[in-house]
Amino acid sequence: MSSYAEIHLRYTLPPCLVLFLLSYPFSNSRHHFALLFLLSVVILCTAPWDSYVIHRGIWAYPSNNVMATLFRIPVEEFAFFVIQTYMTTSLYSIITKPTFHPSLLPPRKRRGTLGSLLLLIPLLPCIPLSCTTSHWTYTALIVLWSAPFLSGLWYVSGPHLLRLPRKDVLIPILLPAAYLWLVDGHAIRSGIWTISERTKLGWELAPGLELEEGLFFLLSNTLLVLGNIALSQTFALADVLSLQHPHQNWHTDSNPLHTLPTLLAALLLPAQDYPSTLISHLSDAAVTLREKSKSFDLAAALFGDRCRLLLLSYYAFCRATDDFVDERQGQAQGQGGGEGEGGVEVIERFLGLCYPELRFELGKEEGEGGTAPAGEGEGEGEGAAKDYMNGKVHDKAANGHENGNTHKANRPTQDRMHSEKVEAYILTLPPQLQPSFSLFYLLVPFLPPEPVLDLVKGYEFDLAAFPVAGTKGEDVGGARGGEGAGEAEEERKKNENEQWNPAIKTEQDLIQYCQRVAGSVGVACTYLFAASQPQPQPPCTPPTQELLENATNMGIALQLVNIARDIEADARMGRSYVPSSWASSPSSPSSCQADPTTPATILSHPKECIALFRPRLLTLAFKYYALSAPSLHLLPTQSKQGARAAVAAYMSMGLLMRSCPGWPVRSGWTTAVKVLVVLGVLYLPLSLGGEGMSWELGARNWELAGQLGSLAAGSLGEK
Template identity: 30%
Template sequence: MGWDYALVHLYYNIPPAALLTACYYPFCTKLDVYKILFLVIIAVASTTPWDSYLIRRRIWTYPSDAIVGPTLFNIPAEEIFFFVIQTYNTSLLYLLASKPTFHSIYLRGEKLLHDGRRLRTWRWIAAVFLVAAILLGAAMIAQNGRGLYMGLIIVWAGPFILSLWMLAYQLLINLPASNTLFPVLAPTLYLWIVDTIALRRGTWVIQSGTKLGWHLWDGLDVEEAFFFLVTNTLIVFGLVAFDNALAILNTFPCHFPAVAPLPSPVQLVKALLFSPSHYQDDRILGLQEALKRLRKKSRSFYLASGCFEGRLRIDLILLYSFCRVADDLVDNASSGAEARQWIVKLTEYLDICYAKTAEKSTSRDAFIRSAFPAQAQSALLLLPTAYLSPTPLYDLIRGFETDLDFSTGHFPIADELKLKIYGSRVAGTVAELCLELAFHHSNGQNGQQERQEIVQAGGRMGIALQYVNIARDIAVDVKNNRVYIPTSWLDSKVLRPEDVLKDPSSLMVEALRQRLLDEAMDIYKEAKGAIELLPSQSRGPMRVAVESYVEIGRLLRESGYKVKAGRATVPKRRRLRVAWTALRKG
């Protein structure tokens, strides 16, 4: 009886697990736990027979003075624990790296000819290589000599890797290297170092007659190095396949109407076997465009969007995309007359969407393609109006009309009431729609009365965030001849809107910026309690969305903040810290 192997875990494997757990805990969801347990069970079940065979063949052994004693199929308890801890650590690293990733945009249907053909070509090239490797491994086993250990690794792992590759090749090829290579290579290098220490101490021993005799470096056999590379590859491939299946299930509701919060293995396999020829390429392209708009126009909500899951995340991105496109159509119009035409067309679009006719969908699509520019069409086509209330959307369009009043030389924000109405229309409405989506996609038990109260609080929170937005963008708005500070406030400082246009950075304007922020913070404090009443799936992410934007207001109260393109910007590390703290609250 000995403690050497147990101490390897205590010194080298458990501390990284504790650190990764502490880092990821605020972001962890039930779905993440499900993924990890799924992978751990598969890892233990698939590795145990193979490991037991190697031990019985004495290809590797564990000195009796290095292990505690209990075994399962001749495998020491410490080795079983290693299957678990390695899978756990690599899985957490993958989840950390891929948390912001929007997997839907990496799918490719066969109608996307260039990408589809490229992916299919690489799929079969890699498949041929893997089959050849498996055959080589079988030949090494047949020789029963120095290549036996390497052959057994290849023949055991090769079929798993081949199967996962054939099922999840799209994401394995298209995902960023930070999602795939990093969570493979980082733990592999770490385990190479740990394995070198263990081999030199004699914690486990590899029979010399079964090894090739090659070393990656002194003390590390090439077979051991290859084993850890392969096992971490298996873990990451398995997680990517899981995310590939989820992306298919969530991206194509017309093919998969109902998706369980924790999809069964059968449903996951069905998704992976779903032919790319049936993917909706227009929807994939629309989601790509929507995410691009989000990333470019709102770093705060882009960060928050990564905390939402499944179809709720997709629909929130689509909602933002519509709001952004509609706003840009009006703001970027060449004249006031053209801008008003866009408002008329957007109103007609909503009229068609909410018309109770059998031909609604066909007429809507035809109208969008004939009335709107190509770059705006996907945002209108994909807006999930089926479960969004019409009133907030109509009010949003009415908010754009207020912006148009500036083009006439008029300053429509006469007093605080007008400011609140404007904030309600252009931001409170969006907050209400976000909450509607949260309730639609959740299995929460909120009653109808409580939902209405939460939505109303969300509308007030939207006003607070719009005040922050106005406070941040005073200089930017001036370039468009707009002043959103109430004229009545300006009067109290013996100012006119024209004075703000001339000098948006004056001390008196700065004082009014702080007043806007005071108003925003008061509303924020009054309304933020409603977040804690949201369904658990959306509570933390919604808190991140709010806190990320409120942080801009906090930044504006500090001196020396960074300005980019006329706007105060929250540094990336600070935004991440805000998100982590917001999620840690539960």
Template identity: 30%
Template sequence: MAYDYALVHLKYTIPFAVLLTIILRPLLTRLDLYKTLALITVAFTATLPWDSYLIHHGVWTYPQDAIAGPRLLGVPAEELFFFVIQTYITCMIYILMNKPVLHAQFLTNKDDSSPKCRWIRTLGQVVLATSIAVGAALVEKGGEGTYLGLILVWACSFALLTWTFSGYFLIRLPLTCVATPIILPTIYLWIVDELALGRGTWSIESGTKLGWCLWGSLELEEAVFFLATNALIVFGMVAFDRGMAVLDTFPELFPEAQTNLTPRLLIKAILLDPSKYPLDRVKGIREAVDTLRRKSRSFYLASSVFPGCLRIDLVLLVADDLVDDARDQGEALDWINKLSGYLDLVYTPEGVRPSSTKVVTEYIENNFPKHTRSAFELLPTSLLPKEPLYELLEGFKMDLSFSQTGATQQSPKFPIKDEADLQLYAQRVASTVGELCLWLAFHHSTTRMPKEKEAILVVAARTMGHALQYVNIARDILVDAEMGRVYLPTNWLKEEGLTPEDIVRDPKQPKVETLRERLLSSAFKEYERSRPVMDMLPSELRGPLIVAVESYMEIGRVLREKKGVPSKTKKGRATVPRSRRIWVAWKNLSSQ
């Protein structure tokens, strides 16, 4: 029986922690481990003197035949391990729930928050302060409310501190990101605690407790304790994430953090007055995230495995949809011309004085709608070559060819005449984006690569762009036909006895599946050419970039399996179930 408490860990806490570790191992970054270790250190340091006080004042007791013997300040080794394992479990669940979330978009302050948000923050402060006062009164009174009072004073003091600094940010986070890592381990530990109390592994002295049980042997005080401590752990993780979001979102405020992240800088970011946040950047990130979620859920989910700064720049890069949302050809062409003017200002010719920030800002304000301006103001053009961006505009012009009225032989309404045109189109609209993403990855990587390796990887990225765009076209045959567009090469259609007009009239006819499979075969051929080259990437970039590619290629695999077509579609597009996308990410990260 001397190992009764140790058996609680062997049977309940350690297996749960191991399971979470196995699930999260491919997703865990060095920063995740640092955060967890820091929270464990804080929790251990904060809980040890409190628990020691309880034991020395007879609130807590441990039967000698239930513990192995070693103690620190009177606290059994098994209890010390509980501080560690509970914190670890809760941190792992928090990390799991928050992986898909870009925390930068939730940075806010009093002026940016709604009246409801400000009211909730104030209410939280009042409730926590009142709980501290009630707890102090119970401790002062002594007797049966002593243990509950000690819990309230100890836990709510820390909670009030973190809530005051991170309350606005915490309130804006998705509820599941905060509630799940509090509720799930709390319920699990309630069950474990009820079993332990029932066996007499530990006990609360009858003179210091109210004697109320939630069920079975689970004392009210124990239920409150586990709820409060898990909330403290989550609040601590939220504070860390807010600090990292500040460092990632506002590099101009902490330039040294980009090359040398230290605990001092993180604490400085956590303590930074939210009123000093440059919220225009935050609002731009929010708009970019909303746009990207609409355009590509696969890429948004895949982006969650990229480091914070790189993820923000990638989201800002691929989120623009001005041309896609144009009402007609004239408006779309106008946007293309304005985008070209924007690039002309940003990338001034060599020997010409660079355009000032003021000139670029004025151009953006005079030419683009308010809700899109931040995307251009925040686009990291200083990190990107200009050629792919100009080439991307040429791709947009190819899209407009489908809308031409009175098209001539030289400028047909269906410009994708053969496979060479298909490749040119993919090169302009997708290879360019792949190359730009890679340059951003190179910039944010801590590993510097030789120029010759970078050049090989850029070629591979452009080839992979062909593959991803072919998958995109194969998926969207129905959607494109409804817009009067057919990206399948006209000579392919001719071989099947079809014309582009036939596809527009009936995009669901059987021959379309033959053409879709041919396009997918081309896609996977390009994919197989470029995928091995990605193994040359530094380890910190390899996993995330492979996940981004594989998440999109999985759409092609779904199309080939005929799963989700047409029974599971979104606006006529085949979709990959979220669970499958998560599995693809996990599997590919595990193999790196």
């Protein structure tokens, strides 16, 4: 006969070890907090009950099988509490890693009142049953123990739970429960513990598995998962609150002793203070990210929770502004003038409001360009908005206290009046901009204006360089518009070719463009990484110059991959980012009589042009990647893995293109590659320790991945 301790050694500890290894690369202080918190609750809630159940003789253990007891409870049983809590909590953290709780919070403060009342009903028959000794006693005691906790947890977390992906709830409940059923059945058959005949129903779910035991492990595991969900939900709420009120100290990562009261405060937040609007903006942003960028959506899971929140907000801003600028240009071209103000001006005005110190700079630039300056302009159109802008300028002229030291991150607190103004201004903007602009405004304390202005310059460049791009909408419509369009289309393309006036003439032009639209995003991300370090409040330590430079290079590398991927798609929108100086390359194929860098030629000879330029663009991309990859290790812990994963998922596309002539391959397949790459970043290099080592390994992995890619693409028969 084996002992109770052997059950642990043989059956319960090995899965814990596996879960430990799987969750190790991303376990953080929150996971440790959840574990410690739940362990304390589990022991406090279960030990008295267990002791009482043993006292009533409902279950028993041969005393020679256990090492020691405490309050009649074997120490191995205490170990069991710890083990089950560890197993379920770490499985929960692995399964729910991709889930972003802040965007799934209930939109309004809601409690699961009905559910929690229903969960109390089973208590009515069970209270009397538990006092007497019958076949129902054990069942009744289990219900009596679990129902109040279940009810309370449902009250707190039911509405949030219902918004989570099913698998996040079911897998961590059912998988450990099923495993423990097997272990329990085995232990009972081996006589390690016994369930008294007098107080059990005697119904076996499976040979050796008593109904009561099955019920117990199911319910205890459900409690653990509900407890974990309640914690995730409360942490997420605190994160959202700390974004909304950076000076109210909602931070939960700095000091564990501070975490408990902060979570309690978030849980008890009055309904009118609940950040409903922010949550709905975040949900929108999360949906957009999922739809628009697989690479970043996958990698997002590896960032610390707070970092993920900041990055998602910035992503939403970049996405919305990019789309908006295109859309406005389309309107302006389509309707001869459109709605007056161009997309870029709308964004610049808003930035002028976010960063008052920019007002004069922007005004000057716009004045030169002939458009009404954001500041002192005469009140034509958008009256309310202009008033706010003007008001702010006068304020500033009056006290001027915000001058100086403004081009750093960590700007001073935005006072409430200012943020009310900005919120009111945002409401005057086109509705598709409002959510992401509100999110952006919350980032202003952490983000200097330069990278954002660079981004806007990139948009401006696109507009100036590709005026025909405004036909984007028409293009799609025209293509769908039926056969008659064919000839007109040809004609248009010819015109286009003649009109083509390359804005990107040299490689340097290309790099400058990439620096503006993507390098600047890298820089902005670096500031947001710095802002997501655990610390009570802004200001935070700004990133080093070296980091900023390499962030720029990384952005350039990723954008070059983008451009290499989209050569044909861009041409369809009348755009080409291939430097015109590349046209005279000696390897120009004879079929490309015309300038192969123009959209028209790319469209008429896509294969040749892609074969000509894609490798060259990718070589350039990998050059910039190699330059900046080593400094990924300089990033703060909260963001290192996420940044590495995002970059790797993106660059893996570059490798695939380099090695599969059949690109584009099916999107399901590229997603699978990205998932593998992200998993590789998470699990492979870390296991080797030494950072230099892991990068060498990384480089070899790239080659391997590329070869695997070409093999697989070949076997899929996609040319």
